[in-house]
Amino acid sequence: MQLALKNVTKTYPNGVKALDHIDLTIEPGMFGLLGPNGAGKSTLMRTIATLQKPDEGELHLGDINILKQKMELRKVLGYLPQQFGVYPKMSAEKLLHYFADLKGIGNKMEKKKIVDYALEVTNLTDVKDKHVAGYSGGMKQRFGIAQLLLNNPKLIIVDEPTAGLDPAERHRFLNVLREIGTNNIVILSTHIVDDVKELCNDMAILNGGKILSKMNPVNAVEDL
Ligand code: ADP
Numbered sequence: 001m002q003l004a005l006k007n008v009t010k011t012y013p014n015g016v017k018a019l020d021h022i023d024l025t026i027e028p029g030m031f032g033l034l035g036p037n038g039a040g041k042s043t044l045m046r047t048i049a050t051l052q053k054p055d056e057g058e059l060h061l062g063d064i065n066i067l068k069q070k071m072e073l074r075k076v077l078g079y080l081p082q083q084f085g086v087y088p089k090m091s092a093e094k095l096l097h098y099f100a101d102l103k104g105i106g107n108k109m110e111k112k113k114i115v116d117y118a119l120e121v122t123n124l125t126d127v128k129d130k131h132v133a134g135y136s137g138g139m140k141q142r143f144g145i146a147q148l149l150l151n152n153p154k155l156i157i158v159d160e161p162t163a164g165l166d167p168a169e170r171h172r173f174l175n176v177l178r179e180i181g182t183n184n185i186v187i188l189s190t191h192i193v194d195d196v197k198e199l200c201n202d203m204a205i206l207n208g209g210k211i212l213s214k215m216n217p218v219n220a221v222e223d224l
């Protein structure tokens with residue numbers, strides 16, 4: 001499966017051209033979208049996630065025409081927005097069971113299996129009985145990923161996930177992404193060069209709504 005964007009353009013009502021004829025092809029693996037604040041990263045991520053519409057352009061994920069088949073896209077999408085959620089005083093495990101119920105994963109065995117897997121991959125098994133409201137920023141980010149994994153997504157989008165994390169938490173978080181990036185398309189949107197350098201096998205640089213270059217992260221990072 002491949003994500004293909006063609007000529008994606010968005011101008012906000014205030015005249016800001018946030019996306020300027022974006023052409024981009026993304027293969028399974030870890031893809032880094034690198035760019036400074038205001039580059040258009042969030043606009044692009046929200047557009048791929050069907051949360052906003054471009055003025056022009058086409059987006060396809062495999063057979064799915066994203067602009068015409070919103071629901072099909074959403075079934076295979078895991079999107080972690082920049083500032084993620086408010087959390088109730090409920091343990092991580094209970095909350096994940098609750099979300100699994102909402103998704104209609106009815107079978108008890110299956111539910112336990114997928115919740116245990118999500119906790120395991122995100123390294124939260126040891127703290128599964130603690131309230132998510134009391135988690136650190138990094139633990140909350142990892143919980144956000146655990147929640148996405150209940151859907152078994154094929155396309156995962158994370159927007160500036162390491163902002164504000166201390167080095168140890170940042171490392172743990174990147175390891176979680178590495179784990180889930182092997183079979184899926186994972187797009188990491190960030191202004192932190194090292195996130196991309198450590199993790200991604202492909203990348204693009206976005207600035208002023210334009211793709212400046214699409215290259216191998218190792219070469220790119222030497223040029224920055
Ligand atoms: P990034 O995620 O890279 O920081 P954004 O996509 O949030 O970039 O923003 C790109 C540009 O569009 C910025 O100049 C921003 O101020 C502007 N922008 C973003 N959202 C809106 C909006 N809803 N209305 C008007 N301008 C916006």
Ligand code: ADP
Nearest residue numbers: 012014016037038039040041042043082159160
């Ligand atoms: P990001 O860092 O992801 O670009 P921002 O903090 O810039 O996020 O934006 C947060 C929210 O404010 C978003 O919903 C964005 O669309 C909106 N926004 C950003 N810039 C503008 C702007 N110049 N005018 C109106 N809304 C904006």
